[in-house]
Amino acid sequence: MMHDGPRFTRLSKVLAVVLLGLFLVTFFAPTSKEYLTLIPGRTLPCVWNLITGGLVCTNIVEVLLMMVSLLLLARVIEPVYGSTEFLKLILVVDFATSTATFCIAYIIFLSAPDERKGRTLYSEFSGFHGILAALLVAVKQIMPDQEVILAGFLRLKAVHFPSVYVLTSTLVIAALQSWHCLAFLYLGTYFAWLYLRFFQHQPETSIMGDPSEDFRFSSFFPAALAGPIDAVAGVMGKVFRLQHNAHAEAKALLPTAAAGALLGSNAVDANRRRERGAKALEEDLK
8 A cells, every 4th residue: 555655754763763862872871861861859950851751761672662663653643743743742741741750759759758768759760651652642532433453353443542552551560560660651641631632732623622522531441430530520620720612522523524614624634634644554553
């Protein structure tokens, strides 16, 4: 099957080179980890580790898996979002995840027994797994009903990608006893959803975020938990003023053809980009 563009996007190649470069730096100069990974006790004055921490992989297998995943997922996401928005998603999630981890570490430091205070502040937090979770959330948003076949027999809808990834990664982290890795994993998933749900500008509908029913926070959990989670999310949304108005929700529910007629060529172009992303996803997972 032919592609409308290059196999891998230029931006994804640059980011993959950054991941590899940071790995090589920490591999050949181990002391650089103190400045590049997120170590809450050293973040001041090394504030750049709020960005570099989420890009540093310290294991060769990990960095190779993350590079391949980034290149493949970018083929699906970047044609829909555009390069600027794709990079913005990565940077927003990276910075928000690291900042939240930094704050949580200090909260734990203030409440932990004296013998654990140093361990909390000087733990190394690093890895691209939080941003990878964010990219899977983006795929969930773009094409929730797209179904792929894994390993030749396992059918999985894109809407379930983030949940399956988080669950699988949690089991691996538990097996390896690398509990500090959970921070980036969970926070990266959450902040990606938060940004895409409420803050991402949608040029095809001129609204902020994605108010669709398929992208509720409860959609990341089993259906049996949807009711209680929606109730809690509703209360939290009112407290923090994170809600979509009825007009935005009505626009989100417009069929593609109607949206294209009312909103002009932007909606039609976005739909075409989604179709190209779906084709790329199908080919990558064959």
